Amino acid sequence: MQKITVILMIMVGMVLSSPISHAEEKAKPKKQAVEKNITLIHAGTLLAVPGQDTLTEQTIVIDGARIKEVHAGYVTGADLLLPYARIIDLKDKFVLPGLMDVHVHLTMGEDGGDGPDDSALAGVINAKKTLMAGYTTVRDVGSMGDVIFKLRKKINKGDIDGPRIFAAGQIIGVGALDGGLECNGVESCRRTTRSLIAKGADWIKIYSSCSGSKLCSNKDGAPVFFDDEITAVTEVAKKYGVKVAAHSHPRDSALFVLKYGVSSIEHGSFMNDKALKAMKKQGVYFVPTVGVHDMLEKLKREGKVKGRVLAHNDTFMKIHPETIKNAYSKGVKIATGSDAGVVPHGKNYREIERLVDLGITPSDALKMATVNGADLLDQSSDLGTVEAGKYADIIALSANPLQDIDNIEKVIFVMKNGRIYKD
Ligand SMILES: [Zn+2]
Structure with a gap:
């Protein structure tokens, strides 16, 4: 109801070029930086695709702003050969898309x-x-x-x-x-x-x-x-x-x-x-x-x-x-x-x-x-679910909203674009 009447997309392009002689020494620090950009969320209950069944004990791998993959079970950075990955423990939480x-x-x-x-x-x-x-x-x-x-x-x-x-x-x-x-x-x-x-x-x-x-x-x-x-x-x-x-x-x-x-x-x-x-x-x-x-x-x-x-x-x-x-x-x-x-x-x-x-x-x-x-919004390829390739817009609740919808108010974690705003 309209009571008063008054009154896009980020594209990241990266071009990498370096002289061959410096290629090797530049490779190392670069790899570390990328790994540090990886976040793993351990989700006790995950409603990856609302409307479908929930999954339990999942690991969401986030690389920068996007979800890289979702693994069954709790996977660590060492398992993925990404020792610098940050882990967020939401094992006793209900995790769903933003x-x-x-x-x-x-x-x-x-x-x-x-x-x-x-x-x-x-x-x-x-x-x-x-x-x-x-x-x-x-x-x-x-x-x-x-x-x-x-x-x-x-x-x-x-x-x-x-x-x-x-x-x-x-x-x-x-x-x-x-x-x-x-x-x-x-x-x-x-x-x-x-x-x-x-x-x-x-x-x-x-x-x-x-x-x-x-x-x-x-x-x-x-x-x-x-x-x-x-x-x-x-x-x-x-x-x-x-x-x-x-x-x-x-x-x-x-x-x-x-x-x-x-x-x-x-x-x-x-x-x-x-x-x-x-x-x-x-x-x-x-x-x-x-x-x-x-x-x-x-x-x-x-x-x-x-x-x-x-x-x-x-x-x-x-x-x-x-x-x-x-x-x-x-x-x-x-x-x-x-x-x-x-x-x-x-x-x-x-x-x-x-x-x-x-x-x-x-x-x-x-x-x-x-x-x-x-x-x-014509954004299904980027938003709306917790799946590989989508933006890491992920939230967590302290209780299951499928059992009691009022639990939707119990937001304890908010991530948008891979950045944490509430934890
Ligand atoms: Zn309105």
Whole structure:
């Protein structure tokens, strides 16, 4: 639910050349340096591929930023002829891939304030909170100004602690009516979309219906764009190989944008069978953001909403969970997105817990928070599982989340890109 409307990849190339006469003396120190870059994780329980069975007593071999291999049993550096390898003992822990949240607003929320300075600071604070909660990758689907692109750059450089960010920048809407960046007529929609991509957007986020905080986000609410406007946005995005995420609450707005090739429907509160079947057929992801109900329940408990708004929220809280269960039973692809920024940052796991409360198995919910997130982001070859060749984004819990999903909160170890952030 969008409450306020405001506002890449590291390539390492190494060229080695040395005169033949010096080759031998240079070889020795070089070998040591490489070995020191090797880390071995002894994992008591390893959920290498969420959705599949766990493995016990495994050794994950990490070389620099990537996983080199996964061995059965506990292997030491001496066994691998890598005496300088560092060993991390997680023998009594539950190890799994870093979690992914594909719907956050890092520059918004309680620390967000009103201006660009506040939102920049909030981004730094929230990035760290998110990473410490075990989330090594996020998709930011709506930021204040362009600060999210700068935050992404600093995190990639290693100057700021935070998750990998795939960022949409500001949300595209119709302008004054919904608070999004203006897409009003074909020319303006093209211009706005092109300019976001030029600034560095790796996703485009659109409002296909009005913000969830407004009454027009009810079941019968109208899609906000005309056909030629949404066509302009999706065609520009397609031209530059950028995917589109659509915010949608009413029954018909998702169905409307699905005609134009969007890749994910966010919230999707009142989607009917027809929309869900179309999503399944097109392989479009559903990002339900059910964690937002925490906030709505709190508002109700504290008597902060009344009258039409309360009735609106009540209907939403009744129908939205049914839509999610319906999508799950139909086999629609689901990825976890917390809408942190609307709800607190660093508690992104609430989404996983609430999905399990709705009857989704812990195994499936963890898959939605890893494997499926990577698939939606087109990062399956690099992220989402603990397998050879992938980035070493690995976390550990002090207890098994498959037995009790609340254990997902017990994050005691976080590694991203082979670097340890929490131990
Ligand atoms: Zn949102």
